[in-house]
Amino acid sequence: MTFHIDATLRDRKLDVSLSLGQAETVAILGPNGAGKSTLLSVAAGLLRPDAGSARLGERVLFNFDGGNRVWTPPHLRGTALLAQEPLLFPHLSVLDNVAFGPRSAGASRAYSRDVARHWLDEVDVAQLAERKPGQLSGGQAQRVAVARALAASPELLLLDEPMSALDIHAAPHLRRLLKRVLTGRRALIITHDVLDALMLADRVVVMEKGRIVEEGATKEVFRRPRSPFAAGLAGVNLLAGTVTEDGLRTPAGAEVGSLHVAGLLDEEAEPGRPGVAAFPPSAVSVFPDAAHGSPRNSFPVSITDLEPHGDHIRVRAGDLAADITPAASAELGLGPGSHVYFVVKATAVQVYAA
Amino acid sequence: MNYSGIPRWIYGLAVVGGLFVLLPLAAMVLKVDWTQFIPLVTSESSLTALGLSLKTSAASTALCLILGIPLAIVLARRPFRGQRFLRAFVLLPLVLPPVVGGIALLYTFGRQGLLGKDLELAGIQIAFSTTAVVLAQTFVALPFLVVSLEGALRTAGNRYEAVAATLGARPTTILRRVTLPMVLPGVASGAVLSFARSLGEFGATLTFAGSLQGVTRTLPLEIYLQRETDPDAAVALSLVLVAVAVIVVGLSYRRPRHATTPVEAAV
Numbered sequence A: 001m002t003f004h005i006d007a008t009l010r011d012r013k014l015d016v017s018l019s020l021g022q023a024e025t026v027a028i029l030g031p032n033g034a035g036k037s038t039l040l041s042v043a044a045g046l047l048r049p050d051a052g053s054a055r056l057g058e059r060v061l062f063n064f065d066g067g068n069r070v071w072t073p074p075h076l077r078g079t080a081l082l083a084q085e086p087l088l089f090p091h092l093s094v095l096d097n098v099a100f101g102p103r104s105a106g107a108s109r110a111y112s113r114d115v116a117r118h119w120l121d122e123v124d125v126a127q128l129a130e131r132k133p134g135q136l137s138g139g140q141a142q143r144v145a146v147a148r149a150l151a152a153s154p155e156l157l158l159l160d161e162p163m164s165a166l167d168i169h170a171a172p173h174l175r176r177l178l179k180r181v182l183t184g185r186r187a188l189i190i191t192h193d194v195l196d197a198l199m200l201a202d203r204v205v206v207m208e209k210g211r212i213v214e215e216g217a218t219k220e221v222f223r224r225p226r227s228p229f230a231a232g233l234a235g236v237n238l239l240a241g242t243v244t245e246d247g248l249r250t251p252a253g254a255e256v257g258s259l260h261v262a263g264l265l266d267e268e269a270e271p272g273r274p275g276v277a278a279f280p281p282s283a284v285s286v287f288p289d290a291a292h293g294s295p296r297n298s299f300p301v302s303i304t305d306l307e308p309h310g311d312h313i314r315v316r317a318g319d320l321a322a323d324i325t326p327a328a329s330a331e332l333g334l335g336p337g338s339h340v341y342f343v344v345k346a347t348a349v350q351v352y353a354a
Numbered sequence B: 001m002n003y004s005g006i007p008r009w010i011y012g013l014a015v016v017g018g019l020f021v022l023l024p025l026a027a028m029v030l031k032v033d034w035t036q037f038i039p040l041v042t043s044e045s046s047l048t049a050l051g052l053s054l055k056t057s058a059a060s061t062a063l064c065l066i067l068g069i070p071l072a073i074v075l076a077r078r079p080f081r082g083q084r085f086l087r088a089f090v091l092l093p094l095v096l097p098p099v100v101g102g103i104a105l106l107y108t109f110g111r112q113g114l115l116g117k118d119l120e121l122a123g124i125q126i127a128f129s130t131t132a133v134v135l136a137q138t139f140v141a142l143p144f145l146v147v148s149l150e151g152a153l154r155t156a157g158n159r160y161e162a163v164a165a166t167l168g169a170r171p172t173t174i175l176r177r178v179t180l181p182m183v184l185p186g187v188a189s190g191a192v193l194s195f196a197r198s199l200g201e202f203g204a205t206l207t208f209a210g211s212l213q214g215v216t217r218t219l220p221l222e223i224y225l226q227r228e229t230d231p232d233a234a235v236a237l238s239l240v241l242v243a244v245a246v247i248v249v250g251l252s253y254r255r256p257r258h259a260t261t262p263v264e265a266a267v
Helices: A036-044 A094-104 A109-122 A140-153 A170-182 A194-200 A219-224 A227-233 A325-334 B006-033 B034-041 B045-076 B085-097 B098-111 B118-123 B130-156 B158-164 B171-180 B182-198 B204-209 B219-229 B231-267
Strands: A003-009 A014-020 A025-031 A051-056 A059-063 A079-082 A156-160 A187-190 A203-208 A211-217 A237-244 A247-249 A260-262 A274-279 A286-289 A296-302 A305-309 A314-315 A321-326 A338-344 A350-353
Touching: A014 A036, A014 A211, A025 A036, A025 A194, A025 A227, A025 A325, A036 A079, A036 A156, A036 A187, A079 A140, A079 B158, A094 A109, A094 B171, A109 A140, A140 A170, A140 B171, A170 A187, A170 A194, A194 A219, A194 A227, A194 A321, A203 A219, A203 A227, A211 A219, A211 A227, A227 A237, A237 A260, A237 A321, A247 A274, A260 A296, A286 A321, A314 A325, A314 B171, B006 B231, B034 B231, B045 B085, B045 B130, B045 B171, B045 B182, B045 B219, B045 B231, B085 B130, B098 B118, B098 B130, B098 B204, B130 B171, B130 B182, B130 B204, B158 B171, B171 B182, B182 B231, B204 B219, B219 B231
Parallel strands: A025 A187, A025 A203, A079 A156, A156 A187
Antiparallel strands: A003 A014, A003 A051, A051 A059, A203 A211, A237 A247, A237 A274, A247 A260, A274 A350, A286 A338, A296 A338, A305 A314, A314 A321
């Protein structure tokens, strides 16, 4: 009983292959326009791919690869979709909204309402059953939408940034609820939030430009990110290049030449193979002149931005960042355009295979 | 903020515009012979014409709903080749002189018409019957329903339908339980406008259905006829038609306020 999708959609430059186990929740991360929502629409049957196939357990959702094309319409797929907005049917009461799934599956009105009450209770909004959607707050409406999706007993739950339209007080509440109801379920959840991925997902995939660029167990991806997007979420500096005996060499770029980064190789990193070097901004010091004496790295950079970060100042220079104290920043007289050196000890740099 | 940004002279022209509509109505009301009003509007021919008008308008409104709802859905929901042409042709009766519509219907359903010939063989005669009145009224009233409903469907969007489908609802279930309830105000105002247009239909009816008392002579035709022989009766009946129209339009313009609120509240 697994879910597998393999889809190409040329219009949207989507080309993805993904599998989910029986009770696995996978978070999809990636910048805007990476094709995350498109992937969910294809899985739900709201968009037709050009090629590929998908199956959910025994059911073929679509198959455009063989001779005879198979297409299962959305209502026969068992894939409930929860969007950013709750999209509760405005003319139905909360109870009838949640009863919509079982009712559409052919259950009696009375039975469907019993199912609906159960799920409203499950998401802690049983007392709102008789209200109309217009009388709910954003957080309440999204909880009802969760109940409505679950009441349809989907075999695959598709969540498209379910927390992004909620205010900061309602989001943690819904996140806890989702953690509870997603346990033991198969779900795909699109999110921009590390916390969502860590709390809700067993595994994450990172999408960029319509393709999966990185995937793995959630903790592993954030501990050792390999894509720039995952590194950004994990809050570490990432340099990609070729592994050497004592670190990593970056390819010569348009603006900067090839850099050698001294670091600690992990056991799988093989010299000569592609790899990445990662180090936290807190391990980076900023100096006005090149620092010598090994083993340390000293990168000449031009500062692009300064921004508050907790009780530190985050100094950005292109893709790299350093966290320093406000006092240090003031003493160095830093500002955008300043030419300085980012210095980081070799022992603070992890080098691993990409 | 009380500033409206409206130049003063606009008010002057607006007043003239309002008077242009109200003054003729007032002139007509002044012309009514109130002592004779009740006998005039309750004469047998008047009541027959009024009854026929209400019956045929109700029938053509029903026909507009049956044909117009699917048309509006197809136009609003799925782009296809030739959609713009279809929309243009559906809306044509809005700008076409009704008498032209009547002639077109005659060449379709008349005894020598495109479909009329076969219908004649099957023993069905449409032209110059009450059915012809209903068809003529439907022809001119259909665009009102389609325009009003297509707008409502586009405003509502199809995201609710998509959600309903992923919850397991078949397309027919979605239409019945999501799409139509959500655009019900649009359906209602479209139906009311179609009814009003049917009630006032004259040219197409006269051309295609003729003017037989009790069969095809609706209230507008009766008024036109009376104007020659009994102007007082014509004025009295006109007032009845104005009253019905005011009630109908009043109903339809109270509705749209409700139309938007549930949808907006949900978003």
